[in-house]
Amino acid sequence: MSPLLVSSLGTRTTPSARRAAQLCVQMRQMRGFTNTSSRSNGPNNPQGSGSTTHFGYKTIPTESKESLVKGVFSSVASKYDLMNDAMSMGVHRLWKDQFVSLLDPGRRKPVKCLDVAGGTGDIALRILDSARERWADRETSVRLLDINPEMLAEGQKRFKKTMYHNTSQVAFTLGNAQELPRDSCPDDEYDLYTIAFGIRNCTDVQAVLSEAFRTLKPGGTFSCLEFSKVGNPLLAQVYDTYSFSLIPMLGSILASDRASYQYLIESIRRFPPQKEFASMIAQAGFKIGDIHEGEGGAWIDLWGGIASVHTGKKPL
Structure with a gap:
């Protein structure tokens, strides 16, 4: 969990902050899964018992993704338009x-x-x-x-x-x-x-x-x-630097939720x-x-x- 998110919770937690904290815990629990699972069906063919899929850069059980994504958007809903403006100028x-x-x-x-x-x-x-x-x-x-x-x-x-x-x-x-x-x-x-x-x-x-x-x-x-996917290698490098450095930081500052915006950037790359x-x-x-x-x-x-x-x- 990011330090900014921890400090935002304090003794006066808001519903969105609590959801963000819960999402962080869920995402940390998923770290035990790796991309080498022989049962993984990939992001666009996730069916089957014991199958896995991606959540950002993490590999997770397929049945977990829907609830995790719901958690992201429950957390960001009230600041979604503001963050879109900030992230894309x-x-x-x-x-x-x-x-x-x-x-x-x-x-x-x-x-x-x-x-x-x-x-x-x-x-x-x-x-x-x-x-x-x-x-x-x-x-x-x-x-x-x-x-x-x-x-x-x-x-x-x-x-x-x-x-x-x-x-x-x-x-x-x-x-x-x-x-x-x-x-x-x-x-x-x-x-x-x-x-x-x-x-x-x-x-x-x-x-x-x-x-x-x-x-x-x-x-x-x-x-x-x-x-x-950006075609120009130079533009792609600039865009990646901006995305992975600035956008999660903006998520922390404007929405007290770095984890959700980190996921959103990773989901774009996947x-x-x-x-x-x-x-x-x-x-x-x-x-x-x-x-x-x-x-x-x-x-x-x-x-x-x-x-x-x-x-x-x-x-x-």
């Missing part, structure tokens, strides 16, 4: 704007969107605002789904301050991306499925992609914004590179572009590959 807002701009919701007709790992609601709100402001579309709707009740509560707080509160244009659902609730996410239901900075935290990424395919209508669009992730999307059944970046390709890199937008279409 506000750049994450530009990436999210570009992500939604590429989708251009409402251009042809109103869309029914499922925003998975929607958390604090910033993508859902951008989708509704874009459709309204660019196309005078007041019928596009978003179902915001998240596995973490604290993150979902932050999204509900955000929408209470908007014109969409208590309208049919937004709904909130507690659910698991790997097994979406059938009542609110039936087969062939949505025109658009979005997931931003969330899929890397899932235990079984292929299961998430399969569920996305199931819930989309034929012709529907899957779009994922996620941290990726996520598959762009080509591999594009192949996984195709394996789920989606039509994608050629396996390269840029026009006609399967993904678009942002800021040299610090983040990428992957898109797929469900065949008609």
